[in-house]
Amino acid sequence: MPMVLLYVFGSITLLNILFYLAFAKFSFHKISAKTVYENSPVSVLICAKNEAENLKKNIPSILSQNHPNFELILINDASSDETLDIMEEFKELDSRVQIVNxxxxxxxxxxxxxxxxxxxxxxxxxxxxxxxxxxxxSSNKWLSIISSEILESKELVLGYGAYKKEKGFLNALIRFETLMTATQYFSYALNGTPYMGVGRNLAYTSTLFFENKGFINHIKIASGDDDLFVNEVATKKNTAINYQEDAFTISTPKNTWSSWITQKRRHVSAASHYKKTHKFILGLFYISNVLFWVAAPLSFFFIAWEFALAIIVIRFIIQSIVLGKAAYKLKEQNLIPFFIFLEIFLIVGQIVIFISNSASKPTQWK
Structure with missing residues (x-):
């Protein structure tokens, strides 16, 4: 019986390790920083609903991009605050600003x-x-770097949307979850199976959008304007990634547990509409994580502690190397000492979100 349990625990851990070895594709990937960027014209789009204060704070950093030829399209999605007024003020000051009300x-x-x-x-x-x-x-080079990745064969670019570093455990958990998500979608893209991107930092061509009839196949799903669209149209040939620090975007994270859970419920709800292959792979990784954390402490009671400890240590070493390298790439290395605790809390949070989504549908965006 102990040998059977050893094989079971070893198999679970091996499956989990294989996922991390797949993530190493990103962790050990080297990107060639371009010194000369394409200067072709670009349209930057921001869709806002009741975002007056954020627009006031962040639009200047968009307009100060050093890209020589771009327009900024501000979309007011039926806001009830001063969002439209703020947009009109920027339009009066800068002819590059266009408004869609x-x-x-x-x-x-x-x-x-x-x-x-x-x-x-x-x-x-x-x-x-x-x-x-x-x-x-993160810099005035962002637009030039991201848009330069769009070439004749690359019509879709996945960027990195970081969250501002602030005090508190919730902030660390949000940044850890963002790190884990980015490591996965960058890795899968590099492995030839892109499955998602984030609307905080995403680029594609209008040709790709219209040839695939836009969002029509998931228009009735509340979220997923970014990841569901990418999941539908991204291929090994048409997708590029960019994770240069100068091409990050930085967002203000949620500051309450309830608001973060509400946000993640929408994201998880969209993920349930991914292609079956992607859902299977993502689900298998999550299950392997859950089973590892359930089996790890129990293993000491049923098999020789030396074997249990060896299996656990090997898993943690591989995770630390792979995820640690990714953390350095994405400038989240201060999270490395807390990986174990953050992983446990994230798994628990994901279980809570799954149960909540099973009981009721998540709300619309703002």
Missing amino acids: VVNNETFWGSKKYALTLGIKKAKHKKLVFTDADCAP
Whole structure:
């Protein structure tokens, strides 16, 4: 019996390790920093709903990009605050600013995808770069770097949307979850199976959007204007990644547990509509994590402690190397000493979110 349990625990851990070895594709990937960037025209799109304060704070950092030829399309998604007024103020100050004012209708009530579609139709340029109202580029090179990745064969670019470093455990957990997610979607893209991207830092061509009929296949799903679109259209040939520090966007993270859980419920709800292959792989990784953490402490009671400890240590060493390298790439190395604790809390949080989504549907965006 102990030998059977040893084989079971070893198999669970081996499966988990294999995932981390797949993630090493990103962790040990080397990116060639370009010194000369494409100067072709770009349309930057920001869809905002009740984001007056964030727009006031972050639009200047978009307009100060050193890219020589771009327009900024601000989409007001039926806001009830001063969002439209702020947009109009920026338009008066800068001719590059264009406004799309969306009024709700019965068919697309509260749909960000409907609002974004109107903004994309307004765009003058083929290259489209997306970010959110609560995001600021990490440098004035962001737009040039991200848009330069769009080449003849690469119509979709996955960027990194970081969260601002602040005090507190919730902030660390949010940044750890973001690190884990980015490590996965960058790794899978490099392995030839891109499955998602984040709207905080995403680029694609208008041709790709219209040839795939935009968001029509998931227009009725509340979220997923970024990851569901990427999941549908991304391929090994048409997708590029960029994780240069100068091409990050930085967002203000949620500051309460309830607001973070609400946000993650929407994300998880969208993920349930991924392609079956992607859902299977992502689910298998999550299950391997859960089973490892359940089996690890129990293993000391049922098998020789030396074998149990050896298996656990090997897993933690491989995880620390792979995820640690990714953390350095994405400038989250201060999280490394807390990986074990953050992983446990994240798994528990994901279980809570799964149960919540099973009981009721998540709310619309803002």
